[in-house]
Amino acid sequence: MSRGKFITLEGGEGVGKSTNLQFITQWLADRNIPFIQTREPGGTPLAEQLRELLLAKRDEAVDPTAELLMVFAARAQHLAKVIIPALERGDWVICDRFTDATYAYQGGGRALDRALIERLENDVQGDLRPDKVLLLDLDPQIGLQRAASTGAADRFESEQLAFFHRVREAYRERAQAAPSRYAVVDASQPLVQVQQQLGQELQRLL
Ligand SMILES: Nc1ncnc2c1ncn2[C@@H]1O[C@H](COP(=O)(O)OP(=O)(O)O)[C@@H](O)[C@H]1O
Numbered sequence: 001m002s003r004g005k006f007i008t009l010e011g012g013e014g015v016g017k018s019t020n021l022q023f024i025t026q027w028l029a030d031r032n033i034p035f036i037q038t039r040e041p042g043g044t045p046l047a048e049q050l051r052e053l054l055l056a057k058r059d060e061a062v063d064p065t066a067e068l069l070m071v072f073a074a075r076a077q078h079l080a081k082v083i084i085p086a087l088e089r090g091d092w093v094i095c096d097r098f099t100d101a102t103y104a105y106q107g108g109g110r111a112l113d114r115a116l117i118e119r120l121e122n123d124v125q126g127d128l129r130p131d132k133v134l135l136l137d138l139d140p141q142i143g144l145q146r147a148a149s150t151g152a153a154d155r156f157e158s159e160q161l162a163f164f165h166r167v168r169e170a171y172r173e174r175a176q177a178a179p180s181r182y183a184v185v186d187a188s189q190p191l192v193q194v195q196q197q198l199g200q201e202l203q204r205l206l
């Protein structure tokens with residue numbers, strides 16, 4: 001049995017990840033491709049608890065390195081308990097955010113040293129990387145407006161606009177550095193066009 005494909009969906013706030021995840025999972029189900037859908041931070045009971053701790057607004061300022069280590073603690077658990085077993089079974093893994101979000105939010109947004117992120121990535125993941133990163137790219141001002149309509153802001157969503165511009169730039173830089181592993185989708189397009197492009201990218205992986 002061959003290993004499943006590992007697909008991650010990335011982008012800033014309100015780019016349309018939830019909407020397009022539904023499209024992607026329906027696309028796979030229509031083709032009888034076995035898959036699991038999961039998310040980061042999260043994906044196991046422990047990792048979901050770490051997510052709650054990470055997203056909660058609190059009076060105590062969160063040290064960026066502490067934030068980074070919590071993200072990777074959740075990731076280590078998620079990889080060991082969910083992602084790696086699924087890929088080994090031959091299931092595709094559709095993950096709402098993964099390590100590119102760490103480069104974007106902790107690296108770009110919080111301006112942490114990329115070399116530290118890379119060390120953690122190598123230690124925690126070994127050589128496991130997504131087969132394809134679907135990056136929904138959107139001006140953060142539009143994304144935050146869209147996100148505002150979907151509930152109360154968490155600790156990240158409460159950041160200033162400049163933070164989200166750094167997040168977007170970090171994502172785009174990563175995509176430019178390894179174009180074969182990324183599909184950058186212009187998320188300002190009408191949803192049908194976004195999904196047409198996503199479908200084409202998925203088709204290429206078959
Ligand atoms: N391409 C698009 N054009 C216009 N509105 C969109 C598009 N994609 C998503 N939306 C809308 O934007 C809002 C946020 O989308 P959502 O999928 O919840 O984003 P995310 O999960 O990235 O926060 C929703 O109201 C959704 O209907």
Ligand SMILES: Cc1cn([C@H]2C[C@H](O)[C@@H](COP(=O)(O)OP(=O)(O)O)O2)c(=O)[nH]c1=O
Pocket residue numbers: 013040041071096097098099101102103105106154156157
């Ligand atoms: C995976 C990951 C997420 N995050 C942040 C980005 C998001 O703001 C948040 C996760 O929320 P998100 O995926 O946007 O969920 P929702 O759409 O329900 O708000 O966690 C990081 O800062 N680093 C990471 O490595």
